[in-house]
Amino acid sequence: MGPAVWLQNQEIDAMLFCERTSLRRWNPSKVAFMSCIFSNQMKNSYIEFKKDRKKFRVEGLLHQYGIGELPSHGRTRSVWDLDVNRMHVPLLVDGNHWISMCVNFVTRSIEVFDCAGLKHNKDLEPFPHLIPRIVKAVQSSEKRGFTVKPYDVTYAPMPFFLNKTSSDCGVYVLKHIEAHLLGMDLTLVNDDNICEARQKIAYDLWEAANDPELISRMGMFVPPKATTSPTRKKEQHLFKWVDEALLDEIQRMHEQQLRMPEEIEDLRSSLKRQWRKQLSSTRSREMYD
Numbered sequence: 321m322g323p324a325v326w327l328q329n330q331e332i333d334a335m336l337f338c339e340r341t342s343l344r345r346w347n348p349s350k351v352a353f354m355s356c357i358f359s360n361q362m363k364n365s366y367i368e369f370k371k372d373r374k375k376f377r378v379e380g381l382l383h384q385y386g387i388g389e390l391p392s393h394g395r396t397r398s399v400w401d402l403d404v405n406r407m408h409v410p411l412l413v414d415g416n417h418w419i420s421m422c423v424n425f426v427t428r429s430i431e432v433f434d435c436a437g438l439k440h441n442k443d444l445e446p447f448p449h450l451i452p453r454i455v456k457a458v459q460s461s462e463k464r465g466f467t468v469k470p471y472d473v474t475y476a477p478m479p480f481f482l483n484k485t486s487s488d489c490g491v492y493v494l495k496h497i498e499a500h501l502l503g504m505d506l507t508l509v510n511d512d513n514i515c516e517a518r519q520k521i522a523y524d525l526w527e528a529a530n531d532p533e534l535i536s537r538m539g540m541f542v543p544p545k546a547t548t549s550p551t552r553k554k555e556q557h558l559f560k561w562v563d564e565a566l567l568d569e570i571q572r573m574h575e576q577q578l579r580m581p582e583e584i585e586d587l588r589s590s591l592k593r594q595w596r597k598q599l600s601s602t603r604s605r606e607m608y609d
Contacts, residue, residue: 327418327490329356332410333391335494335521338528339501340394351501352398352407355391359411366446378457382450386458401425401455408497413443418489420497423451429472433500435492437478448473476506484511491518 336353361381369376384390388398398404407423419434421444430448434440448471456468476496483489488511495509495517509517 326416326487327494329412331521331525332356332418332490332493334525334528336408336410336497337391337394338524339497340391340396350403350405352388352396352400352404353391353497354385354407354409356410356412358385358391359409361385362446362450366450369446369450376453378450378454382454383457386454399458400451402459408501409447410493410497411440411443413440418493420493421447422497422500423447423471425455427472428452428469429474431500432473432475433478433493433496433506434475435478435482435489435496437475437480437482439475444473447471479507479510482511483514488514488518491521494521 333355336355340353365382378386381390386400388396388400388403396403400407405424405426407425409421409423411419411421413419417434417436419432419440421433422431423429424431430444430451432440432444451471452468456466483492491514492509495514496506498504499506499509
């Protein structure tokens with residue numbers, strides 16, 4: 321989380337977990353937050369979907385996402401387009417750049433947020449096609465008759481020349497999600513204050529690592545049920561890995577917090593030594609003068 325450090329999956333997921341559970345600055349029952357692995361699952365499922373669209377079925381992990389059983393940490397059991405109106409999704413494109421999207425189940429649209437202001441049609445293709453199918457699959461039998469139509473995709477306008485460091489795209493993703501949720505202007509986040517935004521994210525994660533309620537919820541975590549097919553077993557392992565990575569990240573932040581008083585004291589001692597050395601040098605020069 322230091323300056324010019326590219327945010328990893330576990331840091332994005334940890335912050336969105338906090339949004340799901342402890343920050344709650346909006347009506348939480350109407351907003352869902354997906355994890356990074358959800359985007360990977362959508363990409364993999366879309367490959368199967370394109371092989372035979374008529375035979376494709378929403379089942380397994382996709383269905384669990386649609387009914388709120390996943391992401392497993394902070395599970396809501398809120399059904400898409402029934403209990404949830406909007407959904408925020410982080411997405412890694414080109415293997416080195418974070419963007420996000422807001423899925424609106426009411427307007428059946430997807431708004432994309434990219435600090436670079438670029439188009440990512442190929443990377444986004446699974447979402448407008450699969451999301452309406454997931455929505456239809458998780459509805460009650462009375463509501464499953466609506467026609468499946470791809471969601472409309474639009475891109476939020478962005479100022480030019482953001483992310484000059486090329487390492488703050490993850491910070492922009494989290495802050496764009498936050499600004500959009502709170503109805504704030506996206507231009508409030510820019511390169512002039514992105515460093516402070518990064519520090520705020522680090523503080524929120526540090527605070528979460530010391531939140532008794534959050535720690536208690538972590539202790540009561542129930543992992544998702546295992547699946548039987550070899551492919552699903554591999555996917556299940558990935559979920560387990562992400563859950564463990566999330567715990568590791570929070571534990572790491574907690575350990576950093578414990579070391580902080582000692583590091584502050586070391587810094588004070590170092591500054592005192594430098595000050596005394598500078599003072600002694602100044603006095604010596606005055607004596608010779």
